[in-house]
Amino acid sequence: MKKVAIIGSSGGNLFHSGGGDPARLLGEIAEQCRSADIAVEAALFIAASGSMDYRGAASARAELYEWDEGSRAFRRAMEGSLGEANRQAAIADAEIAGRIEEGRIDGLILMSCDPLGVNRASVEAAVRRKLPIVGTGGTSMGRIKAMGANVVSLSGTTGTTNLTRAVSFVIALSRHWKLPYRMAGTKTLGQARISGVLSSAMPAFIAVLLLMSAARLPALSGLEEAAAALSALPGVVLAIFAARRLSDLGEATLIAGAVCGLLCVSAGIIGAALGGLAAGWLVPRLFQLFVRSGFPATTVNIAAGALSGLAPGLLLFFAAGTYTSAAGDAVRHALEWTVGLSPVAVGAVFGLAMWPLILKGWYHVAVLPLILIEMERYGNSLIGALDMAGLVMVSAGILLAQLAVPPNPGERRVVLKPLWLNVGFGTFIEASYVYMRKSRAVYAGAVVASGLAGAVVGGLHLRSTAYVPSYLAVLFSNDAAGFLVAMLTGLLAAFIVGTCVNWASRRTAPESGPSNRKGDM
Incomplete structure (x- = not known):
């Protein structure tokens, strides 16, 4: 395994291009090195509190980062003035130079280093041993090149980021050493x-x-x-x-x-x-x-x-683009044609399917794409209206039933926030799952309530969206009064079923015995 040392500072322009976040900068390099089977052997990085291009930089505060061999991670070795950090760095740099002379380091990664000052010992050692060097920082890398170093890649910092610098460093070194490398984070x-x-x-x-x-x-x-x-x-x-x-x-x-x-x-x-x-x-x-x-x-x-x-x-x-646009139009036309066959019946069928689809994990695969394809053309969506009226408001109806006729005294406090999230933000229908799992009647009621809401949505050719407060969903619809009716239909139907189930369970609870009541809690 090849071993490298990371040396440098947050510099001038580098500070504004990622050097101001030393933990992320060093972490990106280490991650890309691992992808090429390159080990970090040592590190010496001076992170100033501001760009060193500005007047007064000498009095800035600075942190010194080094490599901890025990934890195999970067650590902050000290914090103080920039002058103090430079003095401590010069001592650490001499130690790195010694490792280079011993053959324990195979290459250098440099960023806005100081080859004529703080980092002189390590750079000169690398030049003597002809180690491959990669780095950024126009001025510093120019000086290192003039010293006769084996520079295999160099660049300025303008237009780069922590990640792109890290990738370019490791690509250059892996090419030099003929190592296989696949950029960390890329996917097929x-x-x-x-x-x-x-x-x-x-x-x-x-x-x-x-x-x-x-x-x-x-x-x-x-x-x-x-x-x-x-x-x-x-x-x-x-x-x-x-x-x-x-x-x-x-x-x-x-x-x-x-x-x-x-x-x-x-x-x-x-x-x-x-x-x-x-x-x-x-x-x-x-x-x-x-x-x-x-x-x-x-x-x-x-x-x-x-x-x-x-x-x-x-x-x-x-x-x-002509074909992808036509594909979107085809989906919308197919949906409109289907609803046009029998608006009330088709709306009811769509509504009845909403809960089974979402509980089987098909929402993000089938329902959401249809919503967005419709919203692309109309701004709002028929399926989005079903989402709000048949899922969100039905969930709110189930939770409201737990508030009105709670199966146990503590249930009211539990459902208040989820109910508010349903009505106030148009989301978190997962809160009603627990009641559907406890009672098949509640689940069946939710499906039927969604079907009734769907019949109203289809019959009135309504469009709207979920993921917004209920009052905004009304504003976003193409028929505010009609959509309000659709939402109330879903909510009230689910509320009635949920209330009846809770009321019935209360009546039968004394016959079940204390142990069963404890289990219900």
């Missing part, structure tokens, strides 16, 4: 989970819906132009989140996702998600290609981020 397309991307992007859809709904009010009609401008947000956010599912090279991944997302506006959310995945797949591969081609880290970061987003974005913009 088969490992992507698009359902998590959709749920994470929901706030972007809600933001657009909020502005669209507000613009419908006469006093706020001027917001229509702002709502139109914001309409591109969901696709951009989806592309960014999808890209991060496959790689997380910091700003490079975010930029790739954003570039692709903006080009995918006309391709719909299906195109945005696919384009984002393609961008995320490309970022680490282009990054490694450019590093191995000898590009400096700054150029690598910029080129990988830009090109990884442009390639799939332009493909969708000029060609594939």
Whole structure:
């Protein structure tokens, strides 16, 4: 196993590019080293409280980080003035130089080091033994190169991050030593989970819906132009989140996702998600290609981020976007056609299916994508209305029954907060699961209540969304009065069933004996 020493400081520009967070900076390097089977043997990093480019930096506070061989982790060795840290660092640097002379260190990773001062001993030892050196910091690396060092990769810090620097360091060293290396954190397309991307992007859809709904009010009609401008947000956010599912090279991944997302506006959310995945797949591969081609880290970061987003974005913009947009339209048309066969009956069937689907884990796979595909075109959604009226309000009805006719005295206190989360925030329907598991009648009541709410939603052709307070769901609907009726239908039906079940259990409880009552508690 090859062993390296990490030496340097938070520097000037480096401080603003990740050097101000020494724990994360050093941690990223160590993680990438492990991926290439490279061991950290020693470390010496001076982390100042501000950029050393500024006047008065000499009087700044500083921390000194070293490598603890026992715990195999970085530790803060001391804290004091920058002058004190430099004096302590010079002593530690001499120790590292001794290890280099003994052959215990095979390479150096340098960041804004001081080759003519604090780090002179270690750099000179590395030069004498021709150790491979990688590093950033234009001025310092230029001096080290002039000293005759075996520099295999160097760059400035502009445009880099802690992660991209770490990756470029390890790629260069693994190439020099001919070691296999797969960037830590990268995934294959088969490992992507698009359902998590959709749920994470929901706030972007809600933001657009909020502005669209507000613009419908006469006093706020001027917001229509702002709502139109914001309409591109969901696709951009989806592309960014999808890209991060496959790689997380910091700003490079975010930029790739954003570039692709903006080009995918006309391709719909299906195109945005696919384009984002393609961008995320490309970022680490282009990054490694450019590093191995000898590009400096700054150029690598910029080129990988830009090109990884442009390639799939332009493909969708000029060609594939037509098909992904048509796919979204086909889903919406199929849903509208199905509901049009018999609005009340189909709405009831959809409502009856909501609880079985969510309890079997199909919500994020089947229900949520349909909601977002509808919201892409209409802002709100028929399935979203079913979500709110058939799931959230039904859950609230079950919890309200525990409040009105509690099976035991302590139940009222337990359900207050979950009930508030249902009604006040449109979420946390999981709170009602426990009552469904205890009683098949409560579960059957929930399914029936959701079916009744679905019949109202389908019959009135309602659209809205969940994940918002109940009063906002009414505002976001296409028919406020009708949707209020749908929500109350689900809530009251579930409440009636839950109340009856609790009342019946109270009547039979004395016959069950003390041990059974204790078990019910």
